[in-house]
Amino acid sequence: QKEVEQNSGPLSVPEGAIASLNCTYSDRVSQSFFWYRQYSGKSPELIMSIYSNGDKEDGRFTAQLNKASQYVSLLIRDSQPSDSATYLCALLQGGSEKLVFGKGTKLTVNP
Amino acid sequence: KAGVTQTPRYLIKTRGQQVTLSCSPISGHRSVSWYQQTPGQGLQFLFEYFSETQRNKGNFPGRFSGRQFSNSRSEMNVSTLELGDSALYLCASSLGHRGQETQYFGPGTRLLVL
Numbered sequence: 290q291k292e293v294e295q296n297s298g299p300l301s302v303p304e305g306a307i308a309s310l311n312c313t314y315s316d317r318v319s320q321s322f323f324w325y326r327q328y329s330g331k332s333p334e335l336i337m338s339i340y341s342n343g344d345k346e347d348g349r350f351t352a353q354l355n356k357a358s359q360y361v362s363l364l365i366r367d368s369q370p371s372d373s374a375t376y377l378c379a380l381l382q383g384g385s386e387k388l389v390f391g392k393g394t395k396l397t398v399n400p
Numbered sequence: 401k402a403g404v405t406q407t408p409r410y411l412i413k414t415r416g417q418q419v420t421l422s423c424s425p426i427s428g429h430r431s432v433s434w435y436q437q438t439p440g441q442g443l444q445f446l447f448e449y450f451s452e453t454q455r456n457k458g459n460f461p462g463r464f465s466g467r468q469f470s471n472s473r474s475e476m477n478v479s480t481l482e483l484g485d486s487a488l489y490l491c492a493s494s495l496g497h498r499g500q501e502t503q504y505f506g507p508g509t510r511l512l513v514l
Contacts, residue, residue, distance in 0.1 A: 323502070323503075331507070332488075332505040332506060332508045334505070335503075335504060335505075338502050381501055385455075386431055386448045386450070386455060386496065386501055387433075387445045387458065388433065388435070388443075388503055389445070390444075
């Protein structure tokens, strides 16, 4: 099993809808989880970090973490065309500064 | 506060040559990590430096090396370039302490090996 798995998509949602992005991981020691957004030809941009079980909200974005199920998700409410990008789930490998990334989910928000 | 900067932004080399990439972290950040991004493999960790010491290392051959200077700036070197080294090389900086590991990426250096 790969360390971080994401549905590669593409995921297509209409403008104004909720986009749901999911990620599962295998490293039970990991305590820190991140969502990055990467526009085509650009570098990853941090959206959110989450460390504790439950939900964390920041504007239109909500990250959810369930350590028992080894599952992280990102919800984007009121999706906008500018949200169209690849979303990368990452975890900090236990005891290190090594970020392990999923392959990313490509999201398209249709006007 | 200025973000992470990387130079050069684009580079074309031929097989067998070597290349050095540079990264300047966010002011106050002491940890610099390097990643390689390719369409097939995604983002893969190369190594991480903290206070001029390599603290973590990924699964790349010895042709990939790095160093960090006292001002936290870091360089990455790839010797004897291969076609498969063509990639986007990203560096990321963080404070580097437990609980302060959030990494911020630079714009990357796109390397093409011919």
